[in-house]
Amino acid sequence: MDDKDFELMERYIYQVVRRLPKEQRDDVSMELRELIGDMAEEKESVREALVALGDPAEFAKKYAGESRYLIGPLYIDTYWNVLKIALTCTVIAIFSITLGQGIVERYDPGLVTDLGSIIGFVTYLFSTTLSNTMNSAIGIFGIVTIVFMIMEHYKVDLEEGKDKAWTVDDLPKKPSSEKDGVDERAIWTPERLAPVPGKKAMLPRGDSIADIVFSVIFGAILIFAPHILGVVWVIEDNVIGKGVMTIPIFNLDKWNLILPVFLISLLAGLTDAILRVIIGRYNLKVMVSSIVSGLIQIVCSVTLFKILPIWNPHFGNELRRFLDNEFGATEFANYFDPVWFSNVILTIIIIATMVEVGITAYRTLRYGLNEERSEDKVKA
Amino acid sequence: MGTDKAIIDSLRLELRRGTLVLSVLSRTDEPKYGYALVQSLLEKGVPIDPNTLYPLLRRLETQGLLISEWETSGPKPRKYYRRTELGTEIYKELRNEWNQMAGAMELLMKEES
Numbered sequence: 001m002d003d004k005d006f007e008l009m010e011r012y013i014y015q016v017v018r019r020l021p022k023e024q025r026d027d028v029s030m031e032l033r034e035l036i037g038d039m040a041e042e043k044e045s046v047r048e049a050l051v052a053l054g055d056p057a058e059f060a061k062k063y064a065g066e067s068r069y070l071i072g073p074l075y076i077d078t079y080w081n082v083l084k085i086a087l088t089c090t091v092i093a094i095f096s097i098t099l100g101q102g103i104v105e106r107y108d109p110g111l112v113t114d115l116g117s118i119i120g121f122v123t124y125l126f127s128t129t130l131s132n133t134m135n136s137a138i139g140i141f142g143i144v145t146i147v148f149m150i151m152e153h154y155k156v157d158l159e160e161g162k163d164k165a166w167t168v169d170d171l172p173k174k175p176s177s178e179k180d181g182v183d184e185r186a187i188w189t190p191e192r193l194a195p196v197p198g199k200k201a202m203l204p205r206g207d208s209i210a211d212i213v214f215s216v217i218f219g220a221i222l223i224f225a226p227h228i229l230g231v232v233w234v235i236e237d238n239v240i241g242k243g244v245m246t247i248p249i250f251n252l253d254k255w256n257l258i259l260p261v262f263l264i265s266l267l268a269g270l271t272d273a274i275l276r277v278i279i280g281r282y283n284l285k286v287m288v289s290s291i292v293s294g295l296i297q298i299v300c301s302v303t304l305f306k307i308l309p310i311w312n313p314h315f316g317n318e319l320r321r322f323l324d325n326e327f328g329a330t331e332f333a334n335y336f337d338p339v340w341f342s343n344v345i346l347t348i349i350i351i352a353t354m355v356e357v358g359i360t361a362y363r364t365l366r367y368g369l370n371e372e373r374s375e376d377k378v379k380a
Numbered sequence: 381m382g383t384d385k386a387i388i389d390s391l392r393l394e395l396r397r398g399t400l401v402l403s404v405l406s407r408t409d410e411p412k413y414g415y416a417l418v419q420s421l422l423e424k425g426v427p428i429d430p431n432t433l434y435p436l437l438r439r440l441e442t443q444g445l446l447i448s449e450w451e452t453s454g455p456k457p458r459k460y461y462r463r464t465e466l467g468t469e470i471y472k473e474l475r476n477e478w479n480q481m482a483g484a485m486e487l488l489m490k491e492e493s
């Protein structure tokens with residue numbers, strides 16, 4: 001068996017075992033190496049052996065048994081990963097926001113003196129945060145499960161290989177009258193095997209997960225509690241008592257214009273990050289998704305920071321009025337120039353987005369597309 | 381007729397499927413590796429596709445009828461399967477079942493012709 005045959009065999013094995021549960025993969029790989037080796041000796045070529053074994057997807061199905069799945073072995077690992085990330089984000093975001101909101105809205109300095117009202121306050125916090133968190137967690141669980149059920153049902157291929165390698169030539173020949181029983185295996189040929197993705201083509205999962213966590217938490221804050229983004233402090237006043245004051249940095253009067261643009265941008269980034277986690281390697285889909293989401297994010301940012309009145313117009317005045325030059329607030333307010341601030345943020349966003357898209361494009365072109373190149377090698 | 385052939389093929393497959401476990405159990409009183417099993421069954425006129433046999437062996441192992449062991453001392457690692465005690469017991473049961481069925485079918489078809 002030469003290198004070419006070995007490569008072909010490894011591709012085949014990879015295509016079978018990637019569809020099997022993790023704990024079976026190593027053992028089945030060894031078993032298949034033994035089998036393909038034996039068959040290749042008898043048939044005198046690895047190619048012939050693989051043709052006789054047929055489409056790896058069909059082979060894998062036999063290993064998996066005839067059982068019907070809601071979410072089968074092909075997706076179950078990804079499903080657990082996505083579910084864990086989505087649930088963690090939701091629980092953390094909803095829990096902290098409801099808790100924060102509850103404290104800000106219901107906190108009253110008077111209640112500290114009375115045990116009954118303390119218990120009432122804590123019970124209120126406990127029940128609202130718990131019920132909100134539970135509700136959102138169940139909702140997210142449902143959404144993720146339904147998405148994966150649909151993927152399982154339609155056997156959505158998360159890897160590039162199949163649909164890319166497919167050409168018109170692969171169309172099954174129409175059975176002619178003499179040869180009615182066209183062997184279905186003829187449609188599948190070993191050349192269509194995609195190579196095992198190289199290390200450098202793998203996407204670091206941690207980065208994408210951090211992206212997802214950030215998007216969800218930031219999104220939740222923007223939706224449920226935009227007023228906490230800004231200057232927050234505790235006041236003690238003889239007339240109005242003790243309380244929490246906030247001066248929002250965003251223009252909440254125009255929030256119904258601003259929020260949707262923010263959300264579109266976050267959603268674009270979130271979709272891209274989820275796709276990265278699911279696919280797990282650089283390829284064309286990831287590159288296109290990265291470019292599209294980058295463009296959407298840049299357009300949204302320009303809209304937000306240059307077109308919409310995003311900043312709270314009274315921010316400076318309120319700072320001066322309420323903070324009375326505590327912590328250098330007045331000086332800060334005097335220096336605070338919204339236009340300059342917008343420009344800085346916008347520049348950072350554009351550069352960061354372009355760097356990210358650039359890295360993805362470079363890695364994809366450099367390592368992610370070697371499928372075609374090594375495919376040629378196998379054919380030659 | 382293409383459809384007739386397809387029907388016959390699928391019926392033949394179904395008929396054969398039930399006998400596969402019996403065939404495999406009959407050949408595994410001594411340890412055998414997968415492809416040797418394919419060949420020894422073929423010699424006796426029982427062709428079986430490797431892509432059916434290998435998953436089947438695995439299933440029989442999880443059911444406790446076979447036990448496997450990797451033999452790594454040879455030039456390449458081989459996985460040997462042999463019947464367990466439970467496997468032998470079940471093999472005998474199935475063999476009786478088969479003999480009864482074969483007799484009954486024989487009768488049925490003799491009457492018919």
